[in-house]
Amino acid sequence: MNPFVFWNPTVLYYGQNQIEQHLVSEVKKYGSKVLLVYGGGSIKTFGLYDKVVNLLKSADITVFEFSGVEPNPRLTTVHRAIELCRQEEIDLLLAVGGGSVLDATKAIAAGVPYEGDVWDFYQTQKRPNEALPFGTILTLAATGSEMNSGGVITNWETKEKIGSSSPLTFPKFSFCDAENTFTVSREQTMYGIVDMFSHVLEAYFSHTPNTFLQERLMESVMQTIIENAQKVLDHPHDFAARETIMYCGTMALNGMISMGVQGDWATHAIEHEVSAIYDIPHGGGLAILFPNWMNYVLDAGIDRFYQLATRVFHIDSAGKSQREVAQEGILAVRRFFTSLGAPRALSDYQIGAQEIERMAEHAVRIGPIGHYKKLEREDVAAILRAAL
Amino acid sequence: MNPFVFWNPTVLYYGQNQIEQHLVSEVKKYGSKVLLVYGGGSIKTFGLYDKVVNLLKSADITVFEFSGVEPNPRLTTVHRAIELCRQEEIDLLLAVGGGSVLDATKAIAAGVPYEGDVWDFYQTQKRPNEALPFGTILTLAATGSEMNSGGVITNWETKEKIGSSSPLTFPKFSFCDAENTFTVSREQTMYGIVDMFSHVLEAYFSHTPNTFLQERLMESVMQTIIENAQKVLDHPHDFAARETIMYCGTMALNGMISMGVQGDWATHAIEHEVSAIYDIPHGGGLAILFPNWMNYVLDAGIDRFYQLATRVFHIDSAGKSQREVAQEGILAVRRFFTSLGAPRALSDYQIGAQEIERMAEHAVRIGPIGHYKKLEREDVAAILRAAL
Structure with missing residues (x-):
């Protein structure tokens, strides 16, 4: 094997009722203003959205929302979310979705404290020096993004889809309850x-x-x-x-x-x-x-x-x-x-x-x-x- | 599978020359006063002791030593090391050895800030609220102690050998260079x-x-x-x-x-x-x-x-x-x-x-x-x- 350094600090929760038991305490480690990042709204149809929002609100956590992250998530979407995080001084991102939502969240996390364009982290060798913390609730088994530091973003203007990773973009925690994948087509x-x-x-x-x-x-x-x-x-x-x-x-x-x-x-x-x-x-x-x-x-x-x-x-x-x-x-x-x-x-x-x-x-x-x-x-x- | 929480924050280094490249920077994250914990001195015969001490000293790290950790490491040994750590106000423990040295180091780490007897963490359900940070340099492939939070201590007076673990007793980092196991019998x-x-x-x-x-x-x-x-x-x-x-x-x-x-x-x-x-x-x-x-x-x-x-x-x-x-x-x-x-x-x-x-x-x-x-x-x- 090649010499290697392995480090993976994500706290991984698997199984039922883990969200009910541990989500609030995990979130509270990082602050009280949370941005929920999600996609097309399927999380509303099977009840996950309500569950998460109710849990957070009943614990006096202020919940902001950013929806509409698309498959092959786009840089323009990431830009809009970064802007929102800055305006609202978000403490923690909570990605609820599949790999696209999670990857977009990683880009948002890295982009918020960065003065330049977050696309730098994808198009060049430059990597973030700091990042907002984020957690995830997985709704689609696929990318592994719930327990790694990588993500892929598409720049639709230049027709480029590029991956990037950084030690700062591991999820702090990830909740994987297979029941949240039951309605995946x-x-x-x-x-x-x-x-x-x-x-x-x-x-x-x-x-x-x-x-x-x-x-x-x-x-x-x-x-x-x-x-x-x-x-x-x-x-x-x-x-x-x-x-x-x-x-x-x-x-x-x-x-x-x-x-x-x-x-x-x-x-x-x-x-x-x-x-x-x-x-x-x-x-x-x-x-x-x-x-x-x-x-x-x-x-x-x-x-x-x-x-x-x-x-x-x-x-x-x-x-x-x-x-x-x-x-x-x-x-x-x-x-x-x-x-x-x-x-x-x-x-x-x-x-x-x-x-x-x-x-x-x-x-x-x-x-x-x-x-x-x-x-x-x-x-x-x-x-x-x-x-x- | 049962519902589970997985978290393993140890930074794992495998391969040659990792100690030379990364030991000092890892140690410096935790302070400047290091206690080297080791066993019978075999680390001196094949050069590892000199390598480690020279690296640390040349980086202005003050190195204290605690040797003589025995196989099936004993509570009395752990007690003596805890005393030394308190006297010298040690910032970080560095275990150099096999599972016995690592397990003893975990007990020392948990024992230093604890007012009672560290044996409480083994004999009862009590677990530490804080612990000294520690790293390891592995010289014997066996126990896996280099990347887990568990350890086993023997109380020779009561003839009890008991294991314990705590989220606070993961090594901060572990160096695993197989060359350091060449002379193991x-x-x-x-x-x-x-x-x-x-x-x-x-x-x-x-x-x-x-x-x-x-x-x-x-x-x-x-x-x-x-x-x-x-x-x-x-x-x-x-x-x-x-x-x-x-x-x-x-x-x-x-x-x-x-x-x-x-x-x-x-x-x-x-x-x-x-x-x-x-x-x-x-x-x-x-x-x-x-x-x-x-x-x-x-x-x-x-x-x-x-x-x-x-x-x-x-x-x-x-x-x-x-x-x-x-x-x-x-x-x-x-x-x-x-x-x-x-x-x-x-x-x-x-x-x-x-x-x-x-x-x-x-x-x-x-x-x-x-x-x-x-x-x-x-x-x-x-x-x-x-x-x-």
Whole structure:
């Protein structure tokens, strides 16, 4: 493994009734003026909004609201929320939603005390020196944003979707009650599953030596996702299945399974290019792109593909070449995604070849992307073309 | 899984040269008067002592020393160190050693600001309200104490060995450089391996429902220990093998693989009774007791034993009953421990039946122990007799 520093200070609450028991005391550690950040208002339809607001107000906490955070959250939205926080002198942000709301909240937290444009933290190497504290209440199992310091923001004007992270943007606390995901649509549930599975794949395809345990931990998460994905789609009110999937999402990207591992992350970078222009769901983009990335980089290290095929998908290797087994593993990933209802090609989103060169160009604007195999502009373009 | 709160704020450093790069800055966060806590002085023979002291002194940090922390660290030792900390107004403790030194340091940290006897935190339900900060430099892969808040202290006068934990006794930081374990003897290395494997077993034998991912994470740690144990015994200077084992030790008991899981922990409780009286190595006691505990509680839930046998030890189940497979799994655990050179029976330590009733009586002084099967006095005695 590579030398590493691991630190993850988020207080993680899982299970029912944790919000009732602990939300107020957690919030009060940070002040009395809270900005509730949320999305389209689905939290109102299943009662979470009322529960949270009532709990806070009955504890004499002043609650401000910022709603309308969109999927692929936008810089302009973040700017408006920063302005509100400054005006109202907010003490703590409380994100109630999925990865988009949480990622937007991280940007708001970093932006409030910063004199420049918060976009600096995404577009450049600059990182915040301070940030507002924030907590989260998760309503969608997907990004792992509830227990990591990363977030992705889209600048719709420049058509850029960029991720950033800082030790200051870990949630102070996160509440994960699977019941709050019961009403997530089949489609959103599926995208979340693809997203978390992809997070593990990004870490798994690595040349870092001596990561025996990390590889097995990652395989554990992937196997558990596979075993529970269909359950949660078929029985959206199955608490155990919802909780297992939620927990896989948290563990897939809280750093615990990938300490000291240099992951690849090219597929995420390419997907960001696609959804920056076409605003497609992140999980949908990943489902399309990952198998194509895998096919393209297979020869950069066939062993790990073989290991994925045999350990995670239990592909029988008898009488087959290592390459054949590895390729069956790639097919198995594709089949897993499509079995959930995920798209297979960019054409499923009516995306054609028009913008491929522009996306490829922008993907490598700082230099080659990916670590399993370094991808240049023409590699990215080839993967995108294969994905059409 | 059970509802849970997870929080682990330790900053974990793995790899070479981390001490050189980060120790001073970590220490300086907490003050300028440091008490170095260590054991018998082996850290002087391989150069770690000099390295640490030189780094601290060259940064104008005043270094005090407390040496002589023994295996199964004793309350009287802790008392002496607490006195020294008060006299010298120490800002930060720096534990350099294995689990015993770290556990003693946790007791010292909790004891310094406490007006009563620190033993209160072990013998009663009382827990500290404040504690001195402390960091660790690990020299023995075993207890996981480098990234958890627990510790075990022995009161030699009352012949009691009791564990305790508190949110205030997480290390602020821990440095884990596998090179610092190169000179650990074959015997101590073996005991450490048994200890970490046992930590996973304690969590694994659980009736908590819906822990699919947690079970796989635990199986991952056990498999990785099995795959690397002999390597590290045969090649004590193999950095990769030492680091993998060290990392397994950290992950086995930092809470990350067992969130929301009610583990058993009876075997540890029984072992504490044995080593409180006979002062045997903890790992030796565990190697003897665990298979006997397993035989005794098999019928409390044969499924998990079967799962251990097939998933971790890859025992072929064809043509065998579930019980036969489960029993082969227990044999495999025994065989794994003895293959490393661990003892098989209490008689290997010249321990007879004399104190069995006393140990059994004390083990259940507060009530039945264990969660996979609740053990009463006579159950503990039966397990101890089987272990003779």
